[in-house]
Amino acid sequence: MxxxxxxxxxxxxxxxxxxxxxxxxxxxxxxxxxxxxxxxRAVDALVHPYAGGRIDQVAGIEARGFILGGAVAHQLSSGFVPIRKKGKLPHKTVSIAYALEYGTDEMEIHVDAIKPGDRVLLVDDLIATGGTACAAVNLLRQIGAEVVAACFVIDLPEIGGAEKLRALDVPVRTLMEFE
Ligand code: PRP
Ligand code: ADE
Structure with missing residues (x-):
C-alpha cells in the first residue's frame, strides 16, 4: 500500500x-x-452515519461549510441550503447575530429555503465556541427544519461549542480534535 x-x-x-x-x-x-x-476520506467520514437514512437538505455555513456541505449533499443525494453572511442572499431572509472565537457576525437564510419538516444535516469545517452552529440551528428551526444532526471536520473541545450544540438537542459528530 x-x-x-x-x-x-x-x-x-x-x-x-x-x-x-x-x-x-x-x-x-x-x-x-x-x-x-x-x-x-473526510467527506466519506462525514457522510457515513447518514447514508441510507433520509436527509432532505444539507445546510452549509459560509464559507468553509459550503465546500464540505456541497460534497456531502452530493453523496447523500440531498439538496443544499446555504447559510450566508449578512447581505448576500437575494430573496427574503431571516437573520441572526452571533459571537465567534474572534469577533461577531450576522448570518441569514432564505425564509423558503426548506419545506416545513424537512430533515436537515448541518455541515461546517470546525466548531469552536459553537456560536456559529447554534445560530445556524436557530435559523433552521425558525423556518421549520428538523435539524437531524450537525457534523464538522474539527472540534476544539476545550472551547465547548459541541456541548452547547448538544444542549440544543442536536447530535454532533466530529472527525478530529485540537486543543
Ligand atoms: C469559522 C468556521 C466556523 C466558525 C466556528 O468561520 O468555519 O464557521 O468560524 O467558530 P465558532 O464555533 O466559534 O462559532 P468564520 O466565521 O471564520 O468564516 P469563514 O468560513 O468565512 O472563514
Ligand atoms: N473558527 C473559529 N476558531 C477557529 C480556529 N481556531 N481555526 C480555524 N477556524 C476557526
Missing part, C-alpha cells in the same frame, strides 16, 4: 499561530482540501 494512505487525516490540517489574532491557533483546512485522498 502506498505510504500516503497512512497519513492520518489530522496531519493534513495546517496550524497557523496568531491568526487572525494573537493567541488564536488557526486550523487551516485548505491543506486537507487540496489533498485528494484526504478530501475524499
Amino acid at each position: 502506498e505510504a500516503r494512505r497512512h497519513v492520518a487525516l489530522k496531519e493534513t490540517i495546517r496550524s497557523i499561530p496568531d491568526y487572525p489574532k494573537p493567541g488564536i491557533i488557526f486550523r487551516d483546512i485548505t491543506t486537507l482540501l487540496s489533498d485528494p485522498r484526504a478530501f475524499r
Whole structure:
C-alpha cells in the first residue's frame, strides 16, 4: 500500500499561530482540501452515519461549510441550503447575530429555503465556541427544519461549542480534535 494512505487525516490540517489574532491557533483546512485522498476520506467520514437514512437538505455555513456541505449533499443525494453572511442572499431572509472565537457576525437564510419538516444535516469545517452552529440551528428551526444532526471536520473541545450544540438537542459528530 502506498505510504500516503497512512497519513492520518489530522496531519493534513495546517496550524497557523496568531491568526487572525494573537493567541488564536488557526486550523487551516485548505491543506486537507487540496489533498485528494484526504478530501475524499473526510467527506466519506462525514457522510457515513447518514447514508441510507433520509436527509432532505444539507445546510452549509459560509464559507468553509459550503465546500464540505456541497460534497456531502452530493453523496447523500440531498439538496443544499446555504447559510450566508449578512447581505448576500437575494430573496427574503431571516437573520441572526452571533459571537465567534474572534469577533461577531450576522448570518441569514432564505425564509423558503426548506419545506416545513424537512430533515436537515448541518455541515461546517470546525466548531469552536459553537456560536456559529447554534445560530445556524436557530435559523433552521425558525423556518421549520428538523435539524437531524450537525457534523464538522474539527472540534476544539476545550472551547465547548459541541456541548452547547448538544444542549440544543442536536447530535454532533466530529472527525478530529485540537486543543
Ligand atoms: C469559522 C468556521 C466556523 C466558525 C466556528 O468561520 O468555519 O464557521 O468560524 O467558530 P465558532 O464555533 O466559534 O462559532 P468564520 O466565521 O471564520 O468564516 P469563514 O468560513 O468565512 O472563514
Ligand atoms: N473558527 C473559529 N476558531 C477557529 C480556529 N481556531 N481555526 C480555524 N477556524 C476557526
